Amino acid sequence: MAITMADVAKRAGVSKSTVSQYLNKRYEYMSQETRVKVEAAIKDLGYQPNHIARSLKQKRTSMVGIIVANIMHRYSTEVCRSLEDYFNDHDMNAIICNADNDPEKERKYIEMLRAKQVDGLIIFPTGQNVELYQNMLKNGYPVVFMDRKVKEIMAPSVVVNNKEATMRAVEHLIEMGHKKIAIATESLTISTRLERRQGYMDALKENNVPILEEYMISTEINSMGSELENLFSLQEPPTALVAANDLVFLEVLKFAKASRIKIGEQLGLIVFDNIPFADLVSPSVTTISQPSQEMGLKAAELLLKQINKEEVNPVDTVFSCELYLRESTKRSIE
Amino acid sequence: MAITMADVAKRAGVSKSTVSQYLNKRYEYMSQETRVKVEAAIKDLGYQPNHIARSLKQKRTSMVGIIVANIMHRYSTEVCRSLEDYFNDHDMNAIICNADNDPEKERKYIEMLRAKQVDGLIIFPTGQNVELYQNMLKNGYPVVFMDRKVKEIMAPSVVVNNKEATMRAVEHLIEMGHKKIAIATESLTISTRLERRQGYMDALKENNVPILEEYMISTEINSMGSELENLFSLQEPPTALVAANDLVFLEVLKFAKASRIKIGEQLGLIVFDNIPFADLVSPSVTTISQPSQEMGLKAAELLLKQINKEEVNPVDTVFSCELYLRESTKRSIE
DNA sequence: TTGTACGCGTTATCAC
């Protein structure tokens, strides 16, 4: 079917090994004459080396796996883009998989990618497959965790300062006079969500603002709308809200539109996530932005080091978020 | 290093072939007894089959390549998500690559992915590597083109009715009383951009609205801002604008904000692309939306059929876009 | 400088 080294060798009137030498640019072991012969044969036949066979021999596929929670998060897309760029520059390919925050799916992907002999894995972990993570780390398999921490695990991780960034954001709301501040997160199964909520609570506590359970909603995206309705039906509805990621933000926008709540006027709003049009819509949206590009770069570097058998410390690399103040939090409360 | 079939065979006291039979579930050729022995050995050793070796033998990697123009387009992300879902459901993996509309990069990716023996390719083509495309098609290599057509090529393609959709959108602007309608596209190197522009021109012609060169700007994203400035510095600046994709839209928003042009009030705006928050921002944005999910599904099906040696006609599958009328085009001109 | 022979981990084809 396809053209193999043997075909090239026959055509050029040399042996397979000579062709192999040529392909690996070990020209010292070769006369000028055979070199051009081989070159011609390759061109003639349109020969393409078979990486699969090479991988089998070399135990290196030049592929890495990326297991992302959900590529529809803007942040995830940005990180993937950054990772892909980096690996491409290093002649590697990335296989991108969506685990959808489903531990079962995550497990399946990890096993599949390892069976495919990918050289390493970058994982946005669900946090639920602890034994599996530990197994990989114990065996020295190259892994970098991204975005989320796994408590029981010591591993190279690339994360942001969720707690501090949220604290800073909530403090800003407090400075603007807000006292009735709510936070909406997805279900509290993942470190980032817990940390953001903790930052929210810490900020309130440090500023002697009472922490009210009913101001902290956390639920699936599907039921976020009705939870928001409850929240704003309280006797004392919040005057400000922190949306803990972009999907939550979308739900908040939907709800605000339906309820004719004017963001920026009646409701101060901060979003923890990267939003492409945040500064261009009206009102522009105050965001806590994550340096997705740099994080992807760092994670890729950490993985590549491990693949190249360099020592990598199993510690968190913590990036700082940027708080962009915009119109959605411009109005102060007396 | 890793555990191989040979290890399992030794442990279970059988031959490699028997282990292979077991793994491929050919239990008929096996006593109950050996079956449990093999099973136990696999569990004990934590054996994982090596897909690379299997691929070498079977000439099927269960991987497909996706070469996307730029994953930062929302539409591309949505298509990728859809593709990934489909292939995952069929026990295949997708390798996603960004060609950045660069023919050279595209060529490199096609060659790399084919060397990696991926079972097929879904390409958002630059259109510039015609010989390469033709070569793949001639050899019966599974390929599906996505989003863009390649003129010289007969191949299974999944596209939208760019011209008709844009016509419809521009007709709407005309119905609203607009006569000074502009269109902004990226450089006219790609079929979708040409088709959208053609649809724009056709709509004007059919409605006896003069076509003005100075109302049709097409340039790199980098210089879109200054082109927009020129456009709106004309003696008769346009009252409506079609942004031909989401990146152009972003530039339009930037420009409008800087120039204090009120979208929906002073400028009717239609965007050809999928915009996540289009209906939730103020003013909400009239969009021409592409059925990314269904298109991904269709493309995946077409590719899988080819991989399974089923006959697939080298024709365009044309999906229809949806025109969502929103506030950015609500104001009529007398 | 070039060729031979073997190994990589799996599957397919036969014998037994």
Added chain:
DNA sequence: GTGATAACGCGTACAA
């Protein structure tokens, strides 16, 4: 039912 043995396509000692 089970087990040698030969592919698959490439890399690489080692020999020539």
